[in-house]
Amino acid sequence: MTGQNHENESQGPSLKTKLKAWWEGYDLSARNRRAADEAPPPTSAPAPAKPAVAQPGVNRWGKPLWSANRIQVAEQIWGQGFSTPGGADHVPYLVRPLGLNPAMSVLDLSAGLGGTSRAMAAKFGCWVTGLEASPLLAKAGMERSFMAGLAKQAPIEAYDPENFSFARRVDAVFYKEGMFTVAGKDQMFDGIEVHLKPRGHVLITDYILAPGAKLDDLTAWHQHEPQEPHLWTKEEFANAFAQRNLDLRIAEDITDTHRGLILTAIQRLVEHMEKHHLDHETKMNVMDEVELWVRRVNAMERGLRCFRFYALKPPE
Template sequence: MSEESAPGKPWKKKLLAWWEGYDLPENKDDKHEQEPPVAAAPAGTKPVLTGVTSRFGKPLWSATRIEVVEKLWGEGFTTPGGDDYIPQLVKPLGLNPAMSVLDLAAGLGGAGRKMAAQYGCWVTGMEASPVLAKEGMERSVKSGMAKQATIVHYDPENFKHPKRFDCIFAKEFFCFVKNREGLHDGIELSLKPRGQLLFTDYVFDKEEPRSAAVKDWIAKEPVEPFPLTMQQTVSSLQQRNLDIRINEDITDAHRTLILAAIQSLTEFLASRSLDHDTKLAVVEEVEQWARRVAALQSGLRAYRFFALKLADGSEG
């Protein structure tokens, strides 16, 4: 493994050097743990946004974390791959102005707005985080796409939608849904006959003893992951009248996107002085993605799936 591809080298050394170049309290870790998740912050600080907490009891999203992830992935994005990546990812869908799209991992709405702007399609975004759903919808309103790229909060563990769509889309999210069978049921019911499903997700190649890096990733993700194997994913979809057309391992490309973004962020931060909360958010975000990279090099895989709902399925 080259130094550039290895988690923690060289960007983590640079990040730590940048961090230690400032006079921070010796007990900065303790201070971080004790920081209260208050909704109203003192003057001059960034607020913690109200919403669901992680499985460790901390708010999942804050204004500061949103700033960090947008600097990392691009405006409107919370996961790897920004505006330039989306057209390549969704190319199999053949989007056009007559088509409706349901995005089940809308985040801040970057992907939905890109699809709507470039192809003229109508995107309904659904997001598990109420904070991201609210922030994302505000961005759609500001960009003049309130109707063409809407975003609402939903519970993916109990997903149902009254409408049916030409396409359903999601990026690296389904593995964080425990009730996968229920989610797949909802997807099948929400697709029109000949409707298309395109998503990327974290999966295992096969059932086998997990590496230390994968166990560490599972143990420390803010939202607990429940990855299926690639074959379990395919079989579950096939049972729901979905014909798998693309089943592609994109791990190398995904890992490259992550490492390039972290390197770019590290270089950007090297010449800037940030407040303590922002530094903590940066380090936490980078460490989270470093764990994902390590897992992706030790048994976890990133896949792109594309499926077509067979025309003789339930018309609903």
Template sequence: MTDKSETGSLSLKTRLYAWWEGYDLSGMRSRHKAEDPDGDRHDQPQHPQPAPGIDRWGKPLWTATRIEVAEKLWGEGFNTPGGSDHIPYLVKPLGLNPAMSVLDLSAGLGGTSRTMAGKYGCWVTGLEASELLAKEAMIRSFKVGLEKKAAIETYDPEHFSWSKRVDAVVYKEGMFTVRDKEQMFDGIEMALKPRGHLLITDYTVEPDRLESKAVQSWIAKDPLEPHPWPKDRMAAAFAQRNLDLRITEDITDTHRNLILTAIQGLVGHLEKHHMDQQTKLAVMDEVELWARRVAAIDAGMRVFRFYALKPAE
């Protein structure tokens, strides 16, 4: 496959610039600073550990405008790669059915939770750090009559515990932002019933790739500071809790293609629609975020699907 990050992305950038009425990226940022006295938030002091739903520069991670842009990228009810067509492939190892209870630890706008509840009849509780995303997710669950089977609540990933035991836990590309992953794994293990299922998809970076320029740029500029583990450390976390790791699958190419296809589709949409200045800035921020992640992938970051079973008591 042609490397779109080196070739195809150039045409995407050209089209994005054309859409931006002739401004190049640096011009756009200059204009943004002139209109925003706070300037580029990437230059501001970083908070040691943001509160849930707050980015590393002390601002809300999500706004109504960013939500609008995210849904244009990933589809209604989704704010990360992989819409309702992708979720069944992702969760297939869980064997979901109407008798099962599921915790979704990266609920976002609730798309994954509603897809699982709607397609398999299981009872899902989605947990989300951002109050705004959780609120918007519940609005979307009510709209389709899944407010009970796909309810979304707020939580703090750095202090995770769940009082009720569940049949399955799903955590889609969220663990990499958690500083204290050991407490998260402990909380997940405690939440699982005997014979419970655990599915995690996450970004991993091996030590020899950690210092690459693209990976460092991703770590420095992502809205939530990444703390990626290498694949073997992730596997060890399962083993330490006696979780039987059945699948360790590299899904990087699939994830990368989902991102590039979505950006391509967004650019096509932008060329046909007028947007206000605030929305344009949000679009460019979101595209830059995912372009940085693709660049990190091309520099060696991987995306893995881990699936494990908790043993019977």
């Protein structure tokens, strides 16, 4: 799967074609495949003016980012307890640089439904506090931690990334593909540095603007993102670490891995949907969710990259 929206005769129907065929309820005959490709894809409503100040848990058009139904759809795509690419099997690879162990405390700044926080706690025995910008996701995440017997070892709480604060210092901070939506990245970096213990670790995976790429190349993606993107370059991230005396050890492009997780999960979803009937609300959420991630994959071919940054705080 390439993430392209056009059908290739040698490869069979495209992902969008299969999804549209499923949506309309017809078989993928040659005639219907062509009609589906020529028809306009399902689209979200036109973007009204965004609110002056971004609010946690609300999209740029003033509506809730999440609903119970969308949570159900996300878990179907990414796995139980996850709302973004990379399930429990992916977590050890992702957090490997942190060197987690049972003596460590971790702050997860993009907890979502808490799947990554619980995976870290269960796999490595560390103590994780998950913070999530969406109150609805945070509540659902805490319920899942309670059900997993990890309410104390991996609690999930709501917070405002634009006004980041925490009550104590930790051994490690982890932030998974969330900082690109934060306008005040400097206050976020200041908070990370303040809340890290001496010799503490920070690991950030995030979307960045590739060298030589222009925001104009990403207009379609930028305009349709639920939260307004505030992209930094690799150099801006490196400068933010350096300005706070955080020793940047890894700046790694993980776009291919990230893209693969997305495409594999969506393909599984397509196969699942071909065998199940869904109500209208669920269909709408499935289409919205798939379009969100297909747009991101397409943006990765035009200058959006996913990077992993790892840094150390020096001893006092």
